[in-house]
Amino acid sequence: MKADPFLTALARLYPSDRLLVQPGQLAPYESDGLTSYRVRPGAVVIPETQTEVIETVKLCHQHGVPFVARGSGTSLSGGSVPVKDGLVIALNRFNRILKLDLQERLAVVEPGVINLDVSKAAAPAGLYYAPDPSSQQICTIGGNVAFNSGGAHCLKYGMTSNHVLALKAVLPDGEVVQLGSESVEGVGPDLVGLFVGSEGLFGIALEITLRLLPRPEKYQTVLAAYHSLEAAGNAVASVVASGLLPGAIEIMDRLAIQAAEAAVHANYPKGAEAVLIVELEGEAEQVAEEYKRLQPLIQDSGAYDVRVAQDEADRQRIWKGRKSAFSAVGRLSPDFIVQDGVVPRSRLGEALAEIKRLSEQYALRVANVFHAGDGNLHPLILYDGREPGALERAEQLAGEILRLCIRFGGSITGEHGVGLEKRDYLPQMYAEADMDAMWKLRCAMDPKQIANPGKMFPAGEPPALRMTGLHPLERAGLISRE
Amino acid sequence: MLQPTTVEDVQKAVRESTRLLPRGGGTKPALSTPTDEVTPLDLSALSGVLEYNPSEFTFTALAGTRVAEVQALLDAHGQYLPFDPPLTKQGATLGGTVAAGLSGPGRYRYGGVRDFILGVRLVDGNGEVVRGGGKVVKNAAGFDLPKLMVGSLGQLGVLVEVTFKVFPKAPAHVTILHSVAPLTEAMPVLYRLYTARMEIDALELEPNGAGMKFWVRMAGLPDALPARAERVRALLGGGEVVADGEAEGRVWEGFRSFSDVPAGAALVKIPVTPKRIPDLEAQLAQRDSMRRRYGSGGNVLWLTTHEQPVALHDMLVGLGLSGLVVFGPPGQARIGTHTGQAFEQRVKAVFDPKEKFG
Numbered sequence: 001m002k003a004d005p006f007l008t009a010l011a012r013l014y015p016s017d018r019l020l021v022q023p024g025q026l027a028p029y030e031s032d033g034l035t036s037y038r039v040r041p042g043a044v045v046i047p048e049t050q051t052e053v054i055e056t057v058k059l060c061h062q063h064g065v066p067f068v069a070r071g072s073g074t075s076l077s078g079g080s081v082p083v084k085d086g087l088v089i090a091l092n093r094f095n096r097i098l099k100l101d102l103q104e105r106l107a108v109v110e111p112g113v114i115n116l117d118v119s120k121a122a123a124p125a126g127l128y129y130a131p132d133p134s135s136q137q138i139c140t141i142g143g144n145v146a147f148n149s150g151g152a153h154c155l156k157y158g159m160t161s162n163h164v165l166a167l168k169a170v171l172p173d174g175e176v177v178q179l180g181s182e183s184v185e186g187v188g189p190d191l192v193g194l195f196v197g198s199e200g201l202f203g204i205a206l207e208i209t210l211r212l213l214p215r216p217e218k219y220q221t222v223l224a225a226y227h228s229l230e231a232a233g234n235a236v237a238s239v240v241a242s243g244l245l246p247g248a249i250e251i252m253d254r255l256a257i258q259a260a261e262a263a264v265h266a267n268y269p270k271g272a273e274a275v276l277i278v279e280l281e282g283e284a285e286q287v288a289e290e291y292k293r294l295q296p297l298i299q300d301s302g303a304y305d306v307r308v309a310q311d312e313a314d315r316q317r318i319w320k321g322r323k324s325a326f327s328a329v330g331r332l333s334p335d336f337i338v339q340d341g342v343v344p345r346s347r348l349g350e351a352l353a354e355i356k357r358l359s360e361q362y363a364l365r366v367a368n369v370f371h372a373g374d375g376n377l378h379p380l381i382l383y384d385g386r387e388p389g390a391l392e393r394a395e396q397l398a399g400e401i402l403r404l405c406i407r408f409g410g411s412i413t414g415e416h417g418v419g420l421e422k423r424d425y426l427p428q429m430y431a432e433a434d435m436d437a438m439w440k441l442r443c444a445m446d447p448k449q450i451a452n453p454g455k456m457f458p459a460g461e462p463p464a465l466r467m468t469g470l471h472p473l474e475r476a477g478l479i480s481r482e
Numbered sequence: 483m484l485q486p487t488t489v490e491d492v493q494k495a496v497r498e499s500t501r502l503l504p505r506g507g508g509t510k511p512a513l514s515t516p517t518d519e520v521t522p523l524d525l526s527a528l529s530g531v532l533e534y535n536p537s538e539f540t541f542t543a544l545a546g547t548r549v550a551e552v553q554a555l556l557d558a559h560g561q562y563l564p565f566d567p568p569l570t571k572q573g574a575t576l577g578g579t580v581a582a583g584l585s586g587p588g589r590y591r592y593g594g595v596r597d598f599i600l601g602v603r604l605v606d607g608n609g610e611v612v613r614g615g616g617k618v619v620k621n622a623a624g625f626d627l628p629k630l631m632v633g634s635l636g637q638l639g640v641l642v643e644v645t646f647k648v649f650p651k652a653p654a655h656v657t658i659l660h661s662v663a664p665l666t667e668a669m670p671v672l673y674r675l676y677t678a679r680m681e682i683d684a685l686e687l688e689p690n691g692a693g694m695k696f697w698v699r700m701a702g703l704p705d706a707l708p709a710r711a712e713r714v715r716a717l718l719g720g721g722e723v724v725a726d727g728e729a730e731g732r733v734w735e736g737f738r739s740f741s742d743v744p745a746g747a748a749l750v751k752i753p754v755t756p757k758r759i760p761d762l763e764a765q766l767a768q769r770d771s772m773r774r775r776y777g778s779g780g781n782v783l784w785l786t787t788h789e790q791p792v793a794l795h796d797m798l799v800g801l802g803l804s805g806l807v808v809f810g811p812p813g814q815a816r817i818g819t820h821t822g823q824a825f826e827q828r829v830k831a832v833f834d835p836k837e838k839f840g
Contacts, residue, residue, distance in 0.1 A: 102677065103756070104755050104756060125677060126679050147622065148626070154619075155620075156592070157592075161626065161629065177824055178821050179821065183754055183755050183782065184593075185594065187583070187753060188634075188816060188822070188826065189631070189634040189635075190596050190632040190633055191826060193596055193629025193630060194625060194629060197622055214679045214680065217680070243560050282681045283680055283706070285710055286703060288706065289702070343618070344617075371620070374618075374619045410618045411620070413621070414618075415620065415622050418622075429616075429623055430613065430623075431613065433613075434624070436610075438625050438627075441832050442625075444828040444829065445828060456624070
């Protein structure tokens, strides 16, 4: 950090145990869930109050120092990778649930609160917080807000954005704004909607008002095994055409199943080329009727083994295999890239065939896990970072997959955000005028462009060093990627 | 009045005019009636569904398309717009619905217009066409401009094209009606319904004497509905059941159409939460010209008044609430508190630097 007066000012704001400057202290903040990038920040601060966050942002603005707000560092798009010599504002200790009004189905939280802890707090009243990214045991609401995180139940319940009612935020120039209200309805442009998913470029959320939902009374989770990926895909088409609206429709291919089996022994059917998970949820009577319709569809879809979760433990086992799939791939390969493209659901089959072809062309294995209900693909590109040129080849293959998603009329990201990883592809998805409008918005909120620079938009400093292998938290089993 | 038939026409109109007010079907007169020196830009001729593939659960249409036209198309494929757009029989358009940010009673179950819009194309204040969002059901790329347009009242640009997510339509419905009095008894009933582990499709309340009348709608597979309706009755402490059919549909069409608003009266949308109801009732019941309906489980107050809506401004500010005048005189659509104004001004300066829109 070149600006000494800046550090001196920070030291007035933070005790030494919450202002980190030594290389050893900075190391844990150098990377996030996009493990192939590593950048050393100039300093890390660990605020515990709103005032500290606001004052820190004001100092950054005053001194022109770039900052990156960070929760648990699980971003898969490199959204929380630091800026070289910039400041990391680590929000894990800014993590109180400020208000829990269960009657009104509301929670007001600070950004460092962990996703799953909101549901835990709401559980006694039979409520929950719906968005469920696979990393929900560790990822924070602040990060979810910044990247509009998704999860397996998006088709029916939407993403983070659909569950945030109000925000208090500090903009990158230090102005504090209040957006939205406790009501699900609003007047005037949906500013909360604009803030959510802005990837940290509009500043830092200080207080987040979340909508809670009544927890579904009953889940009916079905796992079906197929001899081909195509048959599983056709089953999805027939479920969708039937008029049912399952809470989740997921597919894993052979390689992903192998990995999950090795990692968590989910006991998926042996020899499957693909497994399909369909989860019905809602009132018991309704779910029972829906299941009567789903069952024959699955039976006729060519599944050679169909299992129905008998109890919650069974259901959790099925989901554990699915939710651990990404990290589990680490058992098959020293390194991998998780992709997050979206294609129109009716073109899933074509997209998978094309990915298979590309995988052969690049001589890199690709495991597929996807939210089939909403066409959100998560190809996992396996490579060995120690092999010269392997990362570059894997990134090229990833790029081809993104271009394929754009060509098919889809999106380069369904739920991970653009971040550092896909910033060069955003201009391929949008026209110049679209990019220009977004860039102007960014500048209107952040005239000095100090909030999370280098994310979402091309340009900015190239990330520095690269590392290989699993993220340290991932290796410890604390995070998983989705 | 300008009536563009192409996106290029809209661009030309924006470039050549000094002040413009985009309008669709004109079903929300307080929002679509131009004041002095403002040129109305009628988008009703920019109409038509561009893409619809039922298996994708999405469609794309020009902004001037009537919602009713889209609904007929969706209905033929067993699908619907879950946010339940209001005033469709009266001619509301997709663009007008988005710009006004209005959702109907059905928004209770799956969310409002903000939760179902996926993509937009708009002409900004410089006459540039800007696209945001996408055409697939899940997309996190770039800033969420589609949501920003919800409730923007045409003040950030002219919507020319929209993409929505749709859902399969439930094959059957049932409505349970019940009155609970006094209000101190009705509130716990509301909370029981609001937090029950049930899938209530719509929940509307209207003051009725000293208490509240509840309308609860359930949707789903026909064989499960009788048992589900019984559960609602148990929570309500009784109730009349209106099974699927014309009478059941009419109840909700009435809400969607605001058919109880007398000619000449103003209609104001006021976002609230359930806990505000007792306080609001205490204040509003005294002003006898006012009718109230609490929509979406007590998340929105639809207030009908014969007073000038502007007269409500101070009361709303006092309560920390904001209002949108839907029916009534034009010129001051937004009353009460204005949260996020500083943020909004920054956005406005980007999309409408020459202040061509409102």
